[in-house]
Amino acid sequence: MQVKHLLLIAILALTAACSSKEVLDENLSEAELYQQAQQDLDNGSYTSAVTKLKALESRYPFGRYAEQAQLELIYANYKNAEPEAARSAAERFIRLHPQHPNVDYAYYLKGLASFDQDRGIVARFLPLDMTKRDPGAARDSYNEFAQLTNRYPNSRYAPDAKQRMIYLRNLLAAYEVHVAHYYLTRHAYVAAANRGRYVVENFQETPAVGDGLAVMVEAYQRLTLDDLAATSLETLKLNYPGHPSLENGEFVPREEAADERSWLAKATLGLIEGDAPPPPSQTQASQDVQRQYQEAVDQMPAELKSSEQGEAQQAPKRSWFSYMTFGLFD
Template identity: 40%
Template sequence: MQKKLSSVVATCVVLALSACSWLPEKTDESKNVPVTKLYAEAREEMAGGHYEAAIKLWERLETNYPFGNYANQAQMEIAYAHYKSGDQAQALAAADRFIREHPTHPQVDYMYYLRGLISFNDQIGLISQLYKQDPTERDPKATRESFAAFKVLVDRYPNSKYAPDAIERMRYLTTAMAKYEVHVANYYYRRGAYLASLNRAMNAVSDYPDAPAREEALYLMIRNYDKMGMTELRNDTVRVFNANYPNSKFTRAGGNNESWWKFWSRSDK
């Protein structure tokens, strides 16, 4: 009986396999779509703001046609589509992938520019937000990453059509980073952490000498030196401050009531 059952099972298996061989193979219809059609469809989705649909089409194009200009363009478009859809992590990953795989591509300068834009948009509004939250809770990582990407673009491709805009954005980022340092310095000063405040103010002065926030940073250095009893360093900083900002809003009459200001202000006359 056991042998008979085994024979029946074996026969069924053979029949099943034979039936499968008669069935037509399942094919991926998208593989037969011409590259120009996939490209046109993806561009149409992009133009309509349907970025998720566009990304799928770009990925399909790259999979079906992995070599040549269309594949390279698809990679760039994927990064841009993620950027437009607000997916920062995927956008950065896609841009980095292109830069890594195509370091000599004629349009790699654009990918550095896009990388800067991705991080730049993450920190837009930093200055306006500083006074709405604890500054130590705000990570300026995106600001630094954006600046670094733009700097690579400007240094390596000074003649790129994206370089002028990158330079302008770098100026803005420098202002933002300096203001962040000063805001943190103020945060520590208000809490009596004068050494920590001094260090952040000094960072702003040394790292961002051309930023508008340098004025307030020097002013904070004076206040911290005074609080810590470092009279000589305070007076040296006062002389630098007065030479650079003789009409500073931070030291105008009525702008500050601390006795130490009156003391060292008189000592310089």
């Protein structure tokens, strides 16, 4: 069968799946609706489970299963790869049932939804450096996990939330280093120095501190602020003697000075550079972030691991053709 025929079949199947809408019997009792929703959850039919849980809540808002249905709707949306819907359902449950014995679970799932928001279908098919992405979802996830650990320190979900907070804090610090490096490439040395100092002052005990110090040294050297550069360099040598920017105890700048750029880089105001700088993924902070993310996924409670995540972890290295076709022919 030709490739175009396979593509046509796939498109038609996807269209039919998206256009299909489950019709529920209006005569189903509350218990029957809840039982069917539970069967869908057990079978991994999360879209169908969401439909039944919403119907149960709307038909029987004061029934015996109403609160449980609201709680399980968060889980069903999360497993169905709908992070915004999961966060919205979690916020609603927290607002309506702040004293519920399982409200800590709602906080936890809300944080997980934000945690995985940037790692959806795109991350499955394309290799992404999370330190280059907009950190908005990471900040949200960190704050939501912080609410859980502060309000419910003895929750069974608190240990996992704390581990994810460590990863997220490292991710946010690595993002700041990435921005600082961008300023260096544009020879905005004051801005780069400020970003590096921000990392050192606000993200202590993260791998990015060494990278922040290296940025400060380079920026201060370019600004001919010799005292500040010397102080930063001594701190870097003392605390991070093995940092990649140090070779035999001597500091090696990452970027060329403004007057050392090629004529093409000068003529285009730096929009077209000569040699591309090393990507942020080569920094210590970025490598540590990637490792910690994998550890956080491995430590997630088994009941919350989606089959998609499990397949992704066990999948062999994919070819360029697989990436180009979004895995359609794998």
